[in-house]
Amino acid sequence: MRRLPALALPLLLAASVAAQTGTLAGRVVGTDGVPLPGATVLVEATARGAATDLDGRFEVGGLAPGAYRVTASTVGYAPATERVEVAAGERAEVQFVLVEAALDPGEVVVTARETLTGRGTLDLPGSGHYVGAKTLQIVGDYDVHRVLREVPGVTVQEEDGYGLRPNVGLRGSGAERSGTITLMEDGVLIAPAPYAAPAAYYFPTTGRMDGVEVRTGAGQIKYGPATTGGALNLVAAQIPDGFEARGEARLGANDQRTLHARVGDATASAGWLGGAGVGFVAEVRSDNVDGFKTIEGPGGAALLGPEGDELSTGFEKLDLFGRLRVATAPGAAVYQSLTLTAGLTDEVSDETYLGLTDDDFAATPFARYAGSQRDQMDADHRALRARHVAVFSDHADLTTTVYRNAFARNWYKLDKAAGAEGGAVGIAALLDDPGEYADAYAALRGAAPGRLFVKANNREYLSRGVQTVAGLRTGGALVEAGLRLHADEMDRFQWVDEYATADAQTALAVAGTPGTDSNRIESARAVAGFVQAEVPLGRVVLTPGVRVESVRLRREDFGKGDPDRTGADLAVRENTATAFIPGLGAVADLGAGWRAFGGVHRGFAPPDSRPETDPEASVNTEVGVRYGSRDVEVQVAGYWTAYENLLGSDLAAAGGGGTSDQFNGGRVDVFGAEVGVTADLVGLAAPPAARAGWAAPLRVAYTLTDGRFRNAFESDFDAWGTVAEGDALPYQARHRLYVRAGVERAGWSTAVLANAVSDMRTAAGQGAIPASERIDAHVTFDLVAEAPLPGGVALTARAINLTDATYAVARRPAGLRPGLPRTLAIGLRARIGR
Template sequence: MRIKNKSSGISIPVSTILAAILFPSTSHLAMAKEETQLPAIQILGSESEYKNIPGSLSVVTERELQSNQPVSAQDALKKVPGVNVVETDGYGFYPRIGIRGIGSTMSKKILLLEDGAPIALGPYTDPSSYYSPPVERMEKIEVLKGSGSLAYGPSTIGGVVNYITRDPSKLNGPRVKLSAGTQSSKNILAEYGTRWDGHHASISMLKKDGDGWRQTPFNLTDVVIKAGTQIGSNHYLGLKYTNYDQSSKHTYLGLTEYEYQTNYKQNKAINDQMFLSRESLDLTAVSDLGNEATWKNLLYWNTANRNWWRQSHTQGSDPVVTTMGSTVDGRLRKFDVLGLDSRLTKKYKLADLDQEIHVGIRAHEEQMNNRRARAIGLSTYEVDAAYTSGDYVGGYRERDMRKAKAIALYLENRAQLNNELTVTPGLRVERYKQDRVNQMTQKSGASSNTEFVPGVGVTYDMAKDSVMFAGVHKGFAPPTVADAISSTGVPEDLHAERSTNFELGLRGKWSHGDYEFTVFRLDFDNQIVSKSASGGSGTQLTNAGKTLNQGVEFAGSWRPDNHWKLSGAYTWLPVAKLDSTRMISGKNRDGNRLTYAPKHTLNASLNYDTNRWSSGIGMAYISEQFSNLENTVEPSSNGRSGVLPGYTVYQLNGDIKIDKKTKIFVSVKNLFDKKYISSRAPEGIFPGVGRMVMVGLDSKF
């Protein structure tokens, strides 16, 4: 069997690699008795490296994931300082994550990774987060916002989120996790792991379904296979294969103001349907080269089909009510991604100073096949090849191919100037080329760019468990192919987003907990925004010019004894504004606040743990937000503009341990069933998810 990326012609002999990894020749294999973790690219390789990270870093630990029982990976990120999560579907299928006031629109300005590999369906062609790995497969989540993000790319203006999946070495036998709750939701997770003579392997199967929030039923199946082995004493190999399949009634269509006030749980677009399938293969290798040198390699491949069928609609007036039409169009997209990430780390001495150099290269290639087509009927979800009318020919209105190639070089050197002071300068050089071919008109166009992204970080050990850090680095995010090149093949005057990011912070541990305090400033030379007032799907974008975000983050915990723990995260964002007199659609928006950038974000929780049971209560507060750059306060009748009032929601969680391997758990989200507006984009009001109750059993055998 071979897996082939058609755009590159590169093929991977999977059967050969599997045989080499899982059944290596004993003549070349020293049977290592010690257990080793599957090699993966992590931001924080070990706890001892934490103090050397020259920037703000948050880790959602395995214990926190088990305690809070998040509904999704997006839900788990709500407790990270600087992060603002915008809900539209209630279950986090399409994460809308903003960091430090940087727009949350489909998480386009944040780099999302899983075990170091990019997970956006098209990081360059279309980085919108239509796929999110299930939180059930996660061991921890890393969030990096400082100068250390230079090691990753593209789209790291907001930061880097790295999902770390559960390692096979954590499993030794079967595990079953069952849960059920409101909206007829049901989750079944079955895992099995085994270890022998220095090898380990696991398989995980997840099945989720339910009626969904706002009458949007869903069905999800997720399979993960992981395996790893140690060859000799210096070489480690790993494999991860995933197969994800989801179907749901999710929609772009929100509610009008009248519909929200009369029945905010309704869904008018009952014939909208999303089909998403994704398959991936990651091969990892780590070699200890001796003389304190380590070489890490990650070969990643994935392919995905994202077919979103959406029913036509019109809106009447006084009051505005949505009337669904008689036709359904599909936005049909196929993605193929192939890349190699190689990193070399070497410790050495220079001028009697301890040094550590990091050198990396990443080659990346992707292809997106985009189609827009008319369906045969309201619920058939097949292209009507006989339909030709107006812009439609043979059922299709759009057919184009989008491609991107990129190569990035990365260099960082950490110099220990004395026992307390470490300086880490770095440089990332990224060259990318984008192509677009309109297959209906045969018109084509291309765009290319080279970015030099420098940065420097400093850490200073103030005390045994207290570190001050500071950093400044350039950030950039390329426009998508469709934004950079028009359907007629003409390159748009749309430049990459560029910013200069500053950080100053203090983190550490004390006898009763830990803390991190950070002051930040993101100074954009150019930020890409919507031209129209409401934004939404299909909106033309433009260069907004300078913008400025600055504020303060705090995260900490207090544990007075072995049972109680108080933890929280707070972000104050007093400035998140357009800082340019550049006219957009004939309007001067200079000084206006950026969209979905709340001034205050607070998460806090109080937990009590014993050897037999645990419980906790948490709260989340989000202050008001603007939905458009005009900063409109009064809600529009179609629901797409107007302020989003602030809100507070609470949650409860607890578990009882039946024995060392089995526990029963319960989780209640939005305890008081608070009604609030989470988003007004892309097309109307999306209410925040109501009360969700989940009860389950987690058992290892």
């Protein structure tokens, strides 16, 4: 018998369930009986929903038989909820009568329009995924790499085991420092300098987020500036509807200590504020760990600090976050609110760019060379946002946000090493061929006297701007128009200190002068705008849109000989780019819970300040199908990204020289397939009355990626080098498979998380992967559990890498780097209020 393709299995599963579904239909009206078009109807505990038409009518198909809570809401009215019984093959009717609201519906509606959380993903015109707060707690909220395993189409490259410096790519885009995607927090650009220096050496702490959204395809061009791969939006703590307090304490291996607390409250009408509504949320999170690596001296003995303790390879990180919202009093003709958001992150991590040679990794994968003992990242981030929302009517609203992000960091890390005699050699070249540089390698290990050159990668970033988005609903269509004025810059003011090393101990020999290694300012000024519409045409909704990006980039290089920046040797270069970025998406309701979607859009990413660098340009197409019911959701998509010009960035994080210069890569084709399945196995096997509170949640995410150069060229970009036509892109695993399977009942839960990644090459090439350019395939398993305790407290336990597999995750920046070994943690979690 002929075998079915693997991708067909989820479709057959969904189809078998769809055969026994029912339909929910009805009407939403006001107390005067007037229909309410554009109202949102959501079926709770599912991703199903609909918007009412001009006559206030709606229809939701593909619902498994059973009882549902269904909620209808719209601007200016209090939500209403009804309990509805749906039978197989039948049509259940319900009418909602909404009363004019005394609450703050504006925030709800605008949030629903801006994010996936308010509308689910089934009706998006392109691929979209949302990871909510509950899933974040299950999969490991401290590391965004682990969170994004839940989402097909995402490429992640681990580096330090803790997710401090995430490397995230979407649909074949490069993952280096997440510099090829649009990275946002609450819809605001959050990378340190998204245009001038998009490499995200700062990444928001995932553990304080309420959700993580990923959008790809034509529907995400309104975010920008990078529109090729897609957009990643982190949803920070939301102001609750009423009083809420929560806290968590966690202890784990390597002296891990996590403390996290949040409190918030809101009222629709505060007498002391003249009847206006007010709400707030405040949050603090502290993460500390000593690290899982050991800095070793000669003979493998751990190096000790001044107080006799082993040198740390971990980190300390503190996050403070708060929001305050003031809104108009109930009954105001125009709903308005002003939300002020502030955040602070302070991090000190004993991290390095120095990995291990192949032989040393095989012998002691969790060791660090003595030469890295001075390496440390010292970073702080300050964020300020003010958002004004005005809801003029059921048909028009305006959201304006002013933002400012400041990031300062000094990653003090080993750059070069030398023996007692001879010249210095960069750490990447040294670990590639330690035999060629035996004296420097011995000094690096602390086995012989030598010199170590530690670079202070001292940089300050500033990003600020204002963006406004207007929404206009007319008939059944929604039109959005946005404008953003943005400026960012990176100020590099670096130096190198020389240390003498003997017996694995280091002493400062020559102190560098700040500004004598790199002394320049990269800046960008950008204007961006978009118009996008959702146009219903029967069972099909079209989403045409266009984005315009215009950016001016400038570098002022003062030179290594002018640390005072007198301008005596000032060199200036400039580049400009303007792009017209159209897109068209469509989603069709096929009935019985099925949706088909597809789209095409233009891909863009800004170049650097060199005039010879072209913008990244591509044409991106996708087609897919979704199914959603009470107990199962499926999304299958295929895509083709045809790069006309792929950009590569010379980042130290990628093993390059750290100049941040970008290189034209020419034509590249990336093909891929994505499968996402979420199901409750108990729900699929038993009717609601027979489940007795049991659930067996299952999540499967599979990604197939095949990216290849379509032209031959010579590149100064180390990750490419000499490229032949047909060479595969580096750091793109062909297969990624993730499975999360669990059992839940009455607050008790346990789940196994399995993650499999095929081998991948670290340099462009084709055919068999040379051992020196290969990251081997690996499979890891995590185990998580939660048990309820009296008083609303829960006991949590986690085992990461349960089988204690030893595996490599990267060969860059310099040498092999290991994944996290088996790590155990236990904790307590409590919540009061809503």
